[in-house]
Amino acid sequence: MSEKREDYINWDEYFIGVAKLSARRSKDPNTQVGACIVSEDNKILSMGYNGFPRGCSDEDFPWGKEFELTDPYNAKYLYSTHSELNAILNYRGGSLEGSKIYVTLFPCNECAKAIIQAGIKTIIYEEDKYASSPSVRASKRMLNAAGVRYYEYQPSGRKIEITV
Ligand SMILES: Nc1ccn([C@H]2C[C@H](O)[C@@H](COP(=O)(O)O)O2)c(=O)n1
């Protein structure tokens, strides 16, 4: 057999697949988010998922969201680091200028600030379930002003199975 394979995955399938796999590491019971940062020439630079900072135990800190308004101290939001920020902070190689980020959920306003300041130029997102929230609206406002391009990943429908 001398012909090359034709059913190999394309770059977008590869990187959104890596982001989705990364999300599987999250302990958040409600929303698991994964991110994968890629250079302009398609090299993976970093990955991340949402979780508590180092030293903040997954057993001791709260994973619930139900107290968000009545008792924010005991809801996850004050503690969880978002996947995009973790991916940026996990990078040990220097500059992320000109890179792309693949993420399973549209970045919030705080992650948008970090993305802009890190020099990431393109966001490819899978889902935008909080599009109407002030956080995501503010995020888009900043990304538009800063010239960061973003577009929704177009699913190919290909099923990729991995046995581990
Ligand atoms: N772009 C995003 C948005 C959210 N997250 C994290 C933050 C929380 O751990 C979770 C959202 O929880 P929910 O309010 O849906 O129960 O997802 C992120 O990492 N990146």
Ligand SMILES: [Zn+2]
């Ligand atoms: Zn965020």
